Amino acid sequence: MRIEDVVCPFCGCLCDDLVVSVEGTKVLSVENGCTLATEKFTGDHRLAHPIRRTGGAWEKTTYDDAIRETAEILLDAERPLLYGWSGTFVEAQTLGVHMAELLGAVIDNTSTVCHGPSIMAIQEVGHPGCTLGQVKNRADVIVYWGANPIEAHPRHMSRYTTFTDGFFVKSAFRERKVIVVDIRETDSSEIADEFVKVTPGGDYAVLTALRMIVRGKGDLVPATVSGVTREQLFRVAEICLSARFGAIFFGLGLTMSRGKSKNIRNAIELTEELNRHTKFTISPMRGHWNVYGSNEVFTWITGYPYAVDFSRGIAFYNPGETTSVDLLRRKECDACLVVASDPGAHFPRACAEHLASIPTVQIDPHVNATTHLSRIQIPVAVTGIDAEGTAYRMDGVPIRTRKLFSTGYPDDVAVLGRVYSLVKEAKG
Amino acid sequence: MTQGILIKNAYVIDPLSGIRGEIMDIAIRDGRIVEDALPGSEVIDAGGCLTLPGGIDSHSHVCGTKVNFGRYMSPEDMRAGRTSRKGVMHVTSGYSVPTTFGNSYRYSTMGYTTVLEGAMAPLEARHTHEEFTATPHQDMLANTLFDGNWSVMEAVREKDVKRAAAIVAWTLAAVKGFAIKLTNPGGTEAWGWGKDVSHIHDPVPYFEVTPAEIISTMIQANEILRLPHSVHLHCNNLGVPGNFRTTLETMDLAPPAGGDRQTLYLTHVQFHSYGGTTWRDISSKSEEIARSLNSKPQVVIDMGQIMFGRTTTMTADGPMEFKLYMLHHNKWSNHDVELETGSGIIPVYYSRKSLVNCVMWAIGLELALLAKNPWQCLLSTDNPNGAPFVKYPEIIALLMSRRMRENEREEIDPRTEHYVPLFALDRELDWYDIAVMTRAGQAKAMGITRIGKGHLSPGAQADVAIYPLKPDNLDPSVDYQQVMAGFSRTLYTIKRGRVVARDGDVVVEGANSTIWTRSRVPPEYDMGSDPEFTRKFDQYYTVRLRNYPVQDVYLPRGVCIETEAAL
Numbered sequence: 001m002r003i004e005d006v007v008c009p010f011c012g013c014l015c016d017d018l019v020v021s022v023e024g025t026k027v028l029s030v031e032n033g034c035t036l037a038t039e040k041f042t043g044d045h046r047l048a049h050p051i052r053r054t055g056g057a058w059e060k061t062t063y064d065d066a067i068r069e070t071a072e073i074l075l076d077a078e079r080p081l082l083y084g085w086s087g088t089f090v091e092a093q094t095l096g097v098h099m100a101e102l103l104g105a106v107i108d109n110t111s112t113v114c115h116g117p118s119i120m121a122i123q124e125v126g127h128p129g130c131t132l133g134q135v136k137n138r139a140d141v142i143v144y145w146g147a148n149p150i151e152a153h154p155r156h157m158s159r160y161t162t163f164t165d166g167f168f169v170k171s172a173f174r175e176r177k178v179i180v181v182d183i184r185e186t187d188s189s190e191i192a193d194e195f196v197k198v199t200p201g202g203d204y205a206v207l208t209a210l211r212m213i214v215r216g217k218g219d220l221v222p223a224t225v226s227g228v229t230r231e232q233l234f235r236v237a238e239i240c241l242s243a244r245f246g247a248i249f250f251g252l253g254l255t256m257s258r259g260k261s262k263n264i265r266n267a268i269e270l271t272e273e274l275n276r277h278t279k280f281t282i283s284p285m286r287g288h289w290n291v292y293g294s295n296e297v298f299t300w301i302t303g304y305p306y307a308v309d310f311s312r313g314i315a316f317y318n319p320g321e322t323t324s325v326d327l328l329r330r331k332e333c334d335a336c337l338v339v340a341s342d343p344g345a346h347f348p349r350a351c352a353e354h355l356a357s358i359p360t361v362q363i364d365p366h367v368n369a370t371t372h373l374s375r376i377q378i379p380v381a382v383t384g385i386d387a388e389g390t391a392y393r394m395d396g397v398p399i400r401t402r403k404l405f406s407t408g409y410p411d412d413v414a415v416l417g418r419v420y421s422l423v424k425e426a427k428g
Numbered sequence: 429m430t431q432g433i434l435i436k437n438a439y440v441i442d443p444l445s446g447i448r449g450e451i452m453d454i455a456i457r458d459g460r461i462v463e464d465a466l467p468g469s470e471v472i473d474a475g476g477c478l479t480l481p482g483g484i485d486s487h488s489h490v491c492g493t494k495v496n497f498g499r500y501m502s503p504e505d506m507r508a509g510r511t512s513r514k515g516v517m518h519v520t521s522g523y524s525v526p527t528t529f530g531n532s533y534r535y536s537t538m539g540y541t542t543v544l545e546g547a548m549a550p551l552e553a554r555h556t557h558e559e560f561t562a563t564p565h566q567d568m569l570a571n572t573l574f575d576g577n578w579s580v581m582e583a584v585r586e587k588d589v590k591r592a593a594a595i596v597a598w599t600l601a602a603v604k605g606f607a608i609k610l611t612n613p614g615g616t617e618a619w620g621w622g623k624d625v626s627h628i629h630d631p632v633p634y635f636e637v638t639p640a641e642i643i644s645t646m647i648q649a650n651e652i653l654r655l656p657h658s659v660h661l662h663c664n665n666l667g668v669p670g671n672f673r674t675t676l677e678t679m680d681l682a683p684p685a686g687g688d689r690q691t692l693y694l695t696h697v698q699f700h701s702y703g704g705t706t707w708r709d710i711s712s713k714s715e716e717i718a719r720s721l722n723s724k725p726q727v728v729i730d731m732g733q734i735m736f737g738r739t740t741t742m743t744a745d746g747p748m749e750f751k752l753y754m755l756h757h758n759k760w761s762n763h764d765v766e767l768e769t770g771s772g773i774i775p776v777y778y779s780r781k782s783l784v785n786c787v788m789w790a791i792g793l794e795l796a797l798l799a800k801n802p803w804q805c806l807l808s809t810d811n812p813n814g815a816p817f818v819k820y821p822e823i824i825a826l827l828m829s830r831r832m833r834e835n836e837r838e839e840i841d842p843r844t845e846h847y848v849p850l851f852a853l854d855r856e857l858d859w860y861d862i863a864v865m866t867r868a869g870q871a872k873a874m875g876i877t878r879i880g881k882g883h884l885s886p887g888a889q890a891d892v893a894i895y896p897l898k899p900d901n902l903d904p905s906v907d908y909q910q911v912m913a914g915f916s917r918t919l920y921t922i923k924r925g926r927v928v929a930r931d932g933d934v935v936v937e938g939a940n941s942t943i944w945t946r947s948r949v950p951p952e953y954d955m956g957s958d959p960e961f962t963r964k965f966d967q968y969y970t971v972r973l974r975n976y977p978v979q980d981v982y983l984p985r986g987v988c989i990e991t992e993a994a995l
Contacts, residue, residue: 122501126760127761132766133968303522314510392555399971
C-alpha cells in the first residue's frame with residue numbers, strides 16, 4: 001500500500017510530502033524523504049516488550065507491572081524529574097505536564113541541552129521570525145549561521161530555502177544568495193555564495209561588527225574580526241542590506257558556543273536593525289521533530305517553554321537552576337522518567353552517572369544509551385509510524401502526523417495515561 | 429448530573445428577551461433554560477442579585493500561535509500572576525497573557541461563558557484549537573484571518589466575488605473557523621516586504637488591490653455565504669495619529685443591513701479614533717466616529733479600551749507592531765504566515781503620566797458614552813492589547829459613574845482635558861446598557877442567538893452569571909467600588925446548566941464547545957477540487973493541501989452552524 005503526504009517524525013523540518021509504501025506492519029520504501037527519514041521509517045530496532053533490571057540483568061516484564069512500578073517510583077520520589085518529550089506528540093506532552101503538576105515534579109524537555117539559550121535570548125529581546133513558506137516564496141538572501149543543514153536537516157534547503165522556487169523567486173538557484181557562517185568548511189558551506197569562516201568562539205564579535213556596519217559605524221571595524229576580514233564583513237553587510245527579504249537560520253554552532261544566549265541576542269538584534277532598512281527574519285534550526293511542540297505545550301499550560309519546577313505548588317522557571325543538567329549535576333533528583341529522548345547519549349557524564357544511580361524509567365520504542373542507565377524501559381509505538389498526534393514544525397506550524405499501520409504497541413498517551421491515573425488515584 | 433437547577437429571586441436583565449430588570453425564577457434542565465424546573469432540582473436563591481446571561485467576549489486574544497508566543501517570550505509576565513493548584517483548578521501563570529487555564533478560570537469567575545478568539549491564522553489553526561481545548565470553561569470561536577490571503581486577493585483583483593466567497597467557505601470549513609477577520613487588510617501582505625499600506629486606496633504591492641476593495645469584496649462574500657457574523661475588521665492605520673479619517677472612510681464602505689445584524693464589525697475602535705498629525709498633537713476624534721456610527725445601524729464596534737498599567741500587545745498587524753517597537757524599544761516578536769497574514773508582539777506600559785496614553789484611555793470611554801445605541805458599541809479591551817480582560821469590571825464602573833471618571837481625572841496628565849471631550853460627558857450607563865454591551869450585543873452581532881447564546885428565554889443555553897450586586901439597593905454612580913467588585917467575581921457562574929464557578933473559584937473540570945461555520949456551496953465552487961486553487965496551494969504553501977484541514981479530533985465538542993450559500 002502506498003500512503004501519500006506522510007509526515008516525517010525525524011527533524012524539525014517536519015516534511016509532510018513523503019510517500020511511504022507499506023506491507024502489513026513493514027515499511028518497504030520511502031520516497032521524497034532524506035536518508036534520515038528513510039532510516040527512521042525502515043529501521044527496525046524496537047524493544048519487543050517492557051524490561052526491568054533485576055540485579056545486574058534485564059528481565060522481561062509486563063506492561064501492567066512496568067506501569068505500576070513506574071507510578072510507585074514517581075510517587076515515592078521527593079524530587080522527580082520528567083525529562084524528554086521532544087520525540088512524542090502534543091497529546092502525550094500534555095499528559096506529562098499535568099502529571100508533573102500533580103507530583104510537584106520538575107518537567108523539562110530537550111531544549112535544555114539544545115536551543116534553551118536561544119529561548120533565553122528571545123525572552124530578552126523577542127523574535128522576529130516567520131513561517132518557512134514566507135522564506136520560500138520571498139527570500140533572496142539566506143544566511144545559515146552555525147548550522148549545517150545538508151547533514152542535520154537534509155531537506156531544509158530543497159523544501160524551504162536555497163534550492164526551491166517560490167512565488168516571488170522564480171529561479172531559486174540564480175536569485176537566492178546564500179551566506180554560510182561557521183568555524184569550519186562543511187557540505188553546506190560548499191554551496192554558499194559567501195562562506196564566512198569564524199575562529200571558534202568568535203561569533204559574538206562578528207555579529208557585533210556586522211551590527212556596527214549596518215548602523216553606519218563601520219569605520220570602527222578593525223582589519224579582521226575573529227578571523228574574518230573587514231572586506232568580507234562589509235560585503236556580507238551589503239548583501240544583507242540590499243536584500244528584498246533576508247532570512248537567517250541559526251544552529252547549535254551559535255547557540256551552544258562561547259557566548260551562548262548572548263550570541264543569539266546579538267543575532268536577533270542584528271535582524272531587528274536590518275528591519276529598519278529592509279525585511280529580515282531569524283529562526284532557530286530546531287532539532288527533534290516535535291521539540292517545538294513541547295515548548296508550545298509547556299508554555300500554554302505552565303507559562304514557560306522548558307525547565308518548569310512545580311515543587312513550590314506554582315510553576316517556577318529558572319534556567320540554570322531548574323534545568324535538568326543542573327538538577328542532575330547537583331544530584332537533586334531522586335527519580336527520573338525519560339520520555340522520547342536519549343539523555344544517556346547527550347548529557348554530561350556526571351548527569352548520566354546520577355541517572356544510573358537513581359530509579360530511572362524510560363518510555364521509548366528503542367534501545368538506546370539511556371536504556372543502560374534505566375531500571376525499567378517501556379516500549380511504545382513510534383509516532384508518525386504506528387501512532388498519530390500533533391507536532392509543531394520548527395517555525396510553529398502544527399501538523400498532524402499520520403499512523404501508517406497498527407502494531408501491538410500502545411502509544412505514549414496510552415502508557416502515560418495509565419501512569420497518570422495511578423498517580424491521580426494515589427494523590428486523591 | 430443533577431436534575432436541574434432552579435434559580436429563585438433573580439434580578440434578571442435579559443435584553444434579547446426584553447427583560448429590563450425583573451425579580452423572577454429561572455429553571456434549567458439538560459443544559460437549557462426551560463419553562464418549569466423538575467421536582468428535586470437544585471435550588472439557588474439569588475436573593476435579588478443581578479442575574480444575566482453568561483458573558484460573551486466578541487474580541488479577545490487568548491489562544492493560538494501569537495498568544496502563546498506572548499507567554500513564551502515573557503517569563504516576567506508569567507511571574508506576575510501565578511496561582512497554585514486548588515481543588516479542580518490547575519496551576520496558572522501570567523498577568524496580561526495568562527496560561528490557557530488562567531484565562532479560563534478568570535473569565536469564568538467573572539461570569540464569562542463564551543469567548544471569540546480575535547485572530548487565527550488558518551495555517552496555524554490546529555494550534556488555536558488545541559488551546560481552545562485547554563480553555564475548558566468557555567465555548568470558543570475563532571475569527572479566521574483573510575487580510576493577506578493570496579487567493580482572496582487574486583479573486584478581488586479579478587472582481588470575482590463568488591470565487592472570493594468560495595475560498596472563504598472552503599477555508600472556514602477546513603480550519604473550523606467561525607468568521608472572516610481582516611487585520612490591516614493588504615498591510616500584512618505588504619509587511620512581507622517590510623512595507624505597509626497607508627490608506628484604504630493604497631494598492632498592495634504586486635497584487636494591485638486596495639484595502640477598500642478587499643473589505644468590500646469580503647463584505648459581499650460574507651453575505652453570499654450567509655455567515656452568522658459579519659466581516660470583523662481591524663482597520664488600516666491602527667495607532668497612527670490622524671487615523672480617524674481612515675476609519676470614517678472604512679465605515680462608509682458598509683452597505684445597509686439586509687437582516688437584523690450589522691454588515692461590518694469594527695474592532696478596538698479606540699485605536700482607530702485619533703486626530704492630530706504626530707504623537708505630540710494627538711487628540712480624540714471619538715465624536716466624529718460616534719456621529720458616523722450613530723447614523724449607520726449597519727455598523728457595530730467594540731471599544732478597545734485601554735487601562736493604565738502593564739500589558740502585552742499582540743496582533744496580526746505585523747507592521748503596526750514594528751512601528752510600536754520603534755517607539756518603545758522594549759522587545760519585539762514578529763511572525764509572518766505564508767500566503768495568509770502576519771503578526772507581532774510587544775509588551776507595553778500605559779502610563780497615567782503619558783499624555784498620549786491618557787488620550788487613548790479617554791477615547792475608549794467616549795465611544796461607549798457617545799454611541800446612542802449600546803447594541804452598536806460593545807465592551808472590550810482587545811484583550812490583552814488595551815488591558816487584560818480582568819479590567820472589565822473597572823471599565824464598567826467608569827462607564828456607570830461620572831464621579832469615578834472625575835476622580836480618575838485628578839490622577840492623569842492634567843493636559844488631557846484639552847485633547848478629549850470625556851469630561852464634558854454627563855452620561856452614565858445603566859445596568860441594561862452594561863448587559864447589552866457585555867453579552868446580548870455580542871450574541872446578536874456574532875449571530876449566535878440562534879444557537880441559544882446571549883439570552884435566557886426557554887430553549888436558550890443555560891449560561892448564566894449571578895453577581896453579588898443588588899441593583900435596587902445600589903447607586904452605581906456613587907457605589908462604583910461595589911460595582912467593580914461585584915462584576916469581578918460572580919456568586920455563581922453556570923455554564924450549560926452546570927455550576928462551574930462559585931465565589932471566585934472554579935468548581936468543575938469543564939468541557940467546552942468550539943463553534944464553527946460551514947457554508948454549503950455548489951460543487952463548482954468547492955475549492956478543494958478547483959484545479960487552479962489546488963495547484964497553487966501545493967506549489968506555494970509548505971504544507972500539503974491534504975495535511976492542512978483541521979481534523980475533527982481537534983474539536984471534541986464541535987458545534988457547526990451550517991448555512992446555505994447563495995452561490
